[in-house]
Amino acid sequence: MILFPSADPSDLTQNQYASTNKGRHVYLLEDHESFRMIIEKVLTVHGFIVHAFENPYDFLSLKSIEAPAVIVTDMRMPKMNGVELQAEIAARGKQIPFVFISGEASLDQGLKAMKQGAIEFLIKPFDIDELMKAVVKGFEQDIRHSNLLLLNKKQEDNLAKLTKRERDIYGLLLKSYNNNELAEATGLTINTIKDYKAKVMEKMGVKTLADLIRQNSEIK
Incomplete structure (x- = not known):
């Protein structure tokens, strides 16, 4: 016993x-x-x-x-x-x-x-x-x-809010592209890139690029 x-x-x-x-x-x-x-x-x-x-x-x-x-x-x-x-x-x-x-x-x-x-x-x-x-x-x-399932669900919901162009920017941000690299890759102006970045950050619920990358790595 x-x-x-x-x-x-x-x-x-x-x-x-x-x-x-x-x-x-x-x-x-x-x-x-x-x-x-x-x-x-x-x-x-x-x-x-x-x-x-x-x-x-x-x-x-x-x-x-x-x-x-x-x-x-x-x-x-x-x-x-x-x-x-x-x-x-x-x-x-x-x-x-x-x-x-x-x-x-x-x-x-x-x-x-x-x-x-x-x-x-x-x-x-x-x-x-x-x-x-x-x-x-x-x-x-x-x-x-x-908790991981909740994070995944939250990210899926946030990703669904992104437009096609914002999704493209999001994918490049995860590769740590800076503004100049983003502009070169997309053909957009620096000011337009900054606007897209701000929208992506807001919709994904993060403040910085480091937070965005960390968020993505945590749910994998």
Whole structure:
């Protein structure tokens, strides 16, 4: 079973995790009832919102998954193992971090899980701190991914505001063209180039050329 620290797990509600983990959803899949209850309690007292399932099919039947989210799942479950669940989630177009727990998973399963992007592979028995570090790492990844999607969406919306000529100027600005180089490449006057640059900056929501280039690099 899990190796608890010396403190009573019920006292952990006031620890460093409880306040920072509010609103974070852990989807727990474990077919062993007593083990599932232990992990659910540990995660709950650390401030997470825990959704516990006995089998993958109940989880997969959900109409929606709350975000940010991390999946903590046993590797060996009846009818569908953890790697198969991980592949099914990916096939549905979802990128949810996985933390695997197992008592007797094969090396091949572990390697495949990690190749498919698993955060951690914990072998029972494991320490609470190991589980917490893995789950927190998973949330950091999920939040980072969500922020990246928002940045991408924002840039797509901003790019849609640009005229064809402004898009041309935008592409050259990303290559660090100065005013003279822009004028030579487009055949426009310096004053016209300055007007186009100002419009591009305004529509893309940036103040400087460095900010524009940085914005573009961050979403790649």
